[in-house]
Amino acid sequence: xxxDEELRQKYLAMRPRLEELAKDLKKSLMVWxxxxxxxxxxxxxxxxxxxxxxxxxxxxxxxxxPYADPLADVSDKVGVRAxxxxxxDIDRLVDRIHRATDVFERIEDDDIDDKRFxxxxxxxxxxxxxxxxxxxERRGLARKHTTCEIxxxxxxxxxxxxxxxxxxxxxxxxxxxxDKRRVFRLTALxxxxxxxxxxxxxxxxxxxxxPLGKLIQALRDARFxxxxxxxxxxxxxxxxxxxxxxxxLKDVDELVDNVSxxxxxxxxxxxDVLTRxxxxxxxxxxxxxxxxxxESDIYNSQELWERAGLPNGLLEKMANAWGKxxxxxx
Amino acid sequence: xxxxxxxxxxxxxxxxxxxxxxxxxxKDEVAADxxxxxxxxxxEKRIINFFCNRLQGTLTKRGQPVDVDPKLQDPFLPKVIDExxxxxxxxxxxxxxxxxxxxxxxxxxxxxxxxVADAKIDGKPAVALMKLPEEEGVRFERTxxxxxxxxxxTLLGDLTLTENTKVFKAALLWRENGAITGLVSDDQTQESSxxxxxxxxxxxxxxxxVRPQTLTKAFKETVxxxxxxxVTDEGDKVRYFTALQAELSSNKKQIDxxxxxxxxxxxxxxxxxxxxxxxxxxxxxxxxxxxxxLPAQGQRSRYLTDGGITIAGESEKMxxxxxxxxxxxxxxxxxxxxxxxxx
Numbered sequence: 001x002x003x004d005e006e007l008r009q010k011y012l013a014m015r016p017r018l019e020e021l022a023k024d025l026k027k028s029l030m031v032w033x034x035x036x037x038x039x040x041x042x043x044x045x046x047x048x049x050x051x052x053x054x055x056x057x058x059x060x061x062x063x064x065x066p067y068a069d070p071l072a073d074v075s076d077k078v079g080v081r082a083x084x085x086x087x088x089d090i091d092r093l094v095d096r097i098h099r100a101t102d103v104f105e106r107i108e109d110d111d112i113d114d115k116r117f118x119x120x121x122x123x124x125x126x127x128x129x130x131x132x133x134x135x136x137e138r139r140g141l142a143r144k145h146t147t148c149e150i151x152x153x154x155x156x157x158x159x160x161x162x163x164x165x166x167x168x169x170x171x172x173x174x175x176x177x178x179d180k181r182r183v184f185r186l187t188a189l190x191x192x193x194x195x196x197x198x199x200x201x202x203x204x205x206x207x208x209x210x211p212l213g214k215l216i217q218a219l220r221d222a223r224f225x226x227x228x229x230x231x232x233x234x235x236x237x238x239x240x241x242x243x244x245x246x247x248x249l250k251d252v253d254e255l256v257d258n259v260s261x262x263x264x265x266x267x268x269x270x271x272d273v274l275t276r277x278x279x280x281x282x283x284x285x286x287x288x289x290x291x292x293x294x295e296s297d298i299y300n301s302q303e304l305w306e307r308a309g310l311p312n313g314l315l316e317k318m319a320n321a322w323g324k325x326x327x328x329x330x
Numbered sequence: 331x332x333x334x335x336x337x338x339x340x341x342x343x344x345x346x347x348x349x350x351x352x353x354x355x356x357k358d359e360v361a362a363d364x365x366x367x368x369x370x371x372x373x374e375k376r377i378i379n380f381f382c383n384r385l386q387g388t389l390t391k392r393g394q395p396v397d398v399d400p401k402l403q404d405p406f407l408p409k410v411i412d413e414x415x416x417x418x419x420x421x422x423x424x425x426x427x428x429x430x431x432x433x434x435x436x437x438x439x440x441x442x443x444x445x446v447a448d449a450k451i452d453g454k455p456a457v458a459l460m461k462l463p464e465e466e467g468v469r470f471e472r473t474x475x476x477x478x479x480x481x482x483x484t485l486l487g488d489l490t491l492t493e494n495t496k497v498f499k500a501a502l503l504w505r506e507n508g509a510i511t512g513l514v515s516d517d518q519t520q521e522s523s524x525x526x527x528x529x530x531x532x533x534x535x536x537x538x539x540v541r542p543q544t545l546t547k548a549f550k551e552t553v554x555x556x557x558x559x560x561v562t563d564e565g566d567k568v569r570y571f572t573a574l575q576a577e578l579s580s581n582k583k584q585i586d587x588x589x590x591x592x593x594x595x596x597x598x599x600x601x602x603x604x605x606x607x608x609x610x611x612x613x614x615x616x617x618x619x620x621x622x623x624l625p626a627q628g629q630r631s632r633y634l635t636d637g638g639i640t641i642a643g644e645s646e647k648m649x650x651x652x653x654x655x656x657x658x659x660x661x662x663x664x665x666x667x668x669x670x671x672x673x
Contacts, residue, residue, distance in 0.1 A: 272341060272343075276379050277375060278380045279383060299600035299604070300601065319390070320387040320390065321340060323338050323339035324340075324390060325615060326588075327591065327592040328586075
């Protein structure tokens with residue numbers, strides 16, 4: 001059996017365990033994205049195909065700098081890619097991975113390749129961050145075989161990566177200056193896109209009305225799971241701005257998560273209650289917030305209601321509909 | 331204490347509804363003398379839901395679990411209800427119920443309407459009965475007198491259910507394992523033992539599943555245990571305990587746990603105390619106060635200190651002479667009194 005064939009057989013034997021490692025890694029990234037409230041990440045895992053591995057090894061031989069221990073030295077046998085919307089999400093996720101000492105062995109600065117800053121001014125490219133990690137849980141593999149690569153990019157960087165295979169990456173034909181210039185302009189445009197989208201987000205999030213707006217939107221979306229038809233948006237704005245605790249609005253993402261958890265947990269009950277036409281407030285999105293408050297602490301809920309200057313009778317009708325006894329007014 | 335099974339009243343829905351007038355009954359008058367509704371009214375769904383919401387409110391506030399009283403010989407309504415579950419004909423059932431209520435009520439019972447509806451609770455068929463008192467109200471109508479605008483006022487003497495009407499007598503009954511069970515709110519069983527429970531007993535033929543004395547004992551024990559285990563501040567401990575003593579020794583005929591909590595307990599302890607009461611089977615609905623299972627303590631309070639000293643005395647005197655200092659001011663107990671005798 002040739003050396004290459006022996007290598008291929010060894011690799012095929014370890015591949016199922018590498019696939020398990022890849023799944024572990026993907027799961028961890030999903031948990032961290034959720035923890036950091038990174039909106040709508042796309043996370044994909046892959047294990048290098050055997051032909052791709054052999055190509056890479058062969059390429060290095062041809063370049064006269066062969067791998068000493070090919071199965072150990074190829075560091076991207078397992079790769080996980082996370083595509084995110086905002087550039088700042090990359091930094092937060094890299095930081096989280098760096099701190100994950102329970103999941104990975106110590107990550108040195110050299111293990112992190114931030115390609116956003118590693119290109120010189122006249123180089124073409126628009127890439128994210130690559131990190132080499134060694135998981136602590138190795139699924140029965142030797143340590144030297146378990147280096148994995150995590151790539152984190154913005155969606156614009158992902159778009160560039162896909163196009164660059166054809167346009168700029170390892171060109172097989174010599175490009176004209178005009179072509180090169182087009183590619184430069186394209187990467188500049190993508191960089192501008194990421195910058196502008198991040199700026200817009202920062203401005204949006206610093207707007208004092210943003211948390212309230214986000215909560216109202218979540219309540220409106222949730223309401224449509226249970227009933228269709230019009231509601232009164234001005235009333236919703238007034239009620240939610242009175243009822244949403246200033247403190248809880250500071251972490252509106254958590255509040256929005258709680259709306260989602262609540263509607264999931266009480267799905268059947270909400271389907272039953274919210275389709276009724278009495279009291280009228282049941283047709284409003286804020287009914288869900290009122291029920292969340294009643295379910296969480298009925299006494300607090302009543303205090304909040306009274307502080308908001310709302311009539312007690314209205315809360316009593318909502319409590320009746322929710323099947324809860326409202327305590328007497330304070 | 332055996333915990334009554336909770337039903338989720340949010341699942342209550344009403345279907346067909348019919349009402350009968352229940353006039354004031356003079357001595358010797360018989361059920362044949364009252365005129366009864368003979369057809370179902372056409373009601374908008376919203377009106378039905380309005381009744382449903384009011385019934386939910388009444389039962390969450392005052393509804394106690396009931397079952398058929400085995401001591402009653404041949405109780406009328408449970409038999410009729412049993413038949414109704416087999417053959418739900420609302421008009422004839424409600425007519426029988428109305429006649430039975432008319433005969434069961436005492437001379438002092440106020441006239442009103444009996445609303446009867448077929449219902450569903452937790453997906454099970456049920457029947458709802460509500461005694462609605464007559465009320466009066468006024469209506470303002472814009473009009474013009476001599477070409478000048480004003481409001482005319484009309485007295486409405488036949489109002490029955492307004493936003494503020496308190497529905498004290500209501501029942502929701504269903505079958506569980508073949509037996510009639512349900513929730514009943516009856517203010518008279520709670521407020522005056524002299525005319526106790528014509529609605530619960532004579533009319534419905536039911537009794538409370540958990541006896542009031544058992545609930546009263548559980549309430550006292552649960553609140554005391556909560557004070558001793560969960561309340562760390564000495565001032566709060568004494569204040570809550572004094573309020574509990576006062577609640578038990580007052581002239582009030584019922585105990586309303588949420589009312590007690592709302593009036594006497596700090597915000598941070600309200601939810602936890604309510605949860606503890608619920609866990610120990612004490613309902614959120616008000617119940618009749620009955621001290622017969624509690625040892626006769628009079629109105630005495632007793633404090634045990636960390637140092638093993640017992641301070642005991644009449645509650646009123648203790649309140650007057652024993653000062654419990656705020657923990658913020660270093661805590662401690664000061665007794666403002668003189669020693670009369672040593673033993």
